[in-house]
Amino acid sequence: MNNHPRLSPTGIEYGDYAWNFYSGCRHKQQGKCPPEVPCWAEGITKRFKGHYPNGFEPTFYPEALLSPLHVKKPSRILCAFMGDLFGDWVDWSEDYGGTLGEDEAGTYTIKGRILETIQRCPHLTFIFLTKNPAAMIKWSGMYREKWPGNCWLGASVTANGDMTMAYYGLSRVKAGKRFVSFEPLLGMIGQDELRNAAKVSDWWIIGRQTPASRKTEPRLEWVREIIEAADRAGIPVFLKDNLGWPRITDDGSPPFYRKSESGTWILRQEFPV
Helix, strand or coil, X not given: CCCCCCEEECCCCCCCEEXXXXXXXXXXXXXXXXXXXXXXXXXXXXXXXXXXXXXXXXXXXXXXXXXXXXXXXXXXXXXXXXXXXXXXXXXXXXXXXXXXXXXXXXXXXXXXXXXXXXHCCCCEEEEEEXXXXXXXXXXXXXXXXXXXXXXXXXEECCCHHHHHHHHHXXXXXXXXXXXXXXXXXCCCCCHHHHHHHHHCCCEEEECCCCCCCHHHCCCHHHHHHHHHHHHHHCCXXXXXXXXXXXXXXXXXXXXXXXXXXXXXXXXXXXXXX
């Protein structure tokens, strides 16, 4: 599998493979990311300069657009997590040539080629995540066409102020699943905001800043309130390993853990049906 361009097993536990046909981001320069919080993806580009020749400057790798076709088993594919495909700087209409993705104008665009690959892989689940959820609406077009059913669209929420844009974006797109990623969770999320999020999402993820820092460690009560709101709405919750809690323990407790038939407590790492 490693022989296929920019497709590799991922350490992000809710995915199986990372499909990084695009890397780089400008959200920090635009004020969408807290300037004092380090970006894990930017750190990776600095560590592996040979793999990311342009550093964290937005870069497309067209040679990687067909790589998922080589995955034969049902898998979850994390799409462009080394950047943000929905950043304001991305031009999806740009012509990249090739034999896939002919759109209504008769050109071969990056958007068309991505969707063509997804449609050719119905056994795979493609997971997209953005800090700019309003742009998902633009991607869907003026008629708000539905994304392929094997696409999951997510919005990042780090604190209460992010929820308005997450709700706006997710409420106006149609996809197989929609989700909210509370990562890194940097502040309390209000109950009204959580109720709104529950109306437009099928799954919630909770995690902390990577690399970990005591200054950005989420409070236990912040996590509890999110989980309890999810339980009231019937939404599955995925608690990431970076929270620092064991996956299996003899002395866990709800709502963070569920007790198994054997009596051990299992960390809630749930997926939507």
